[in-house]
Amino acid sequence: MAQTAPDTLAQSRYAACIEACNACAATCDFCSAACLREDDVAHMARCIALDMDCAAICRLAAAAMARESAHVSEICQLCARMCDACAQECKKHQHAHCQDCAKACERCAQMCREMAAA
Secondary structure, three states: OOOOOOOHHHHHHHHHHHHHHHHHHHHHHHHHHHHHOOOOHHHHHHHHHHHHHHHHHHHHHHHHHHOOOOOHHHHHHHHHHHHHHHHHHHHOOOOHHHHHHHHHHHHHHHHHHHHHHO
16 A cells, blocks of 8 residues: 655644744753853753753644644643743843853744744
């Protein structure tokens, strides 16, 4: 039996948000690893924890969109909230990796809010 190609409409509808989620997850992973190498790791503990949580929910959101889960809206809403929290924490730190992470989180949060509203 031949397999059919994925629904191109759904693929295009989710593509930008999936990309933003995957990019955010990778940036959060980099940020958390870089934070662990900072001189005052204890000062970075909240940032590291939020980076890890954010990366996990971004990956969940991307996977949910890829499989067109019935719960995409709710997952994207949660992802946007987690990304907002991570961005706010990262903005408190002047490290380049934290500032880059904040930008990726803000972009992902915006994309997820738009997806949740669609």
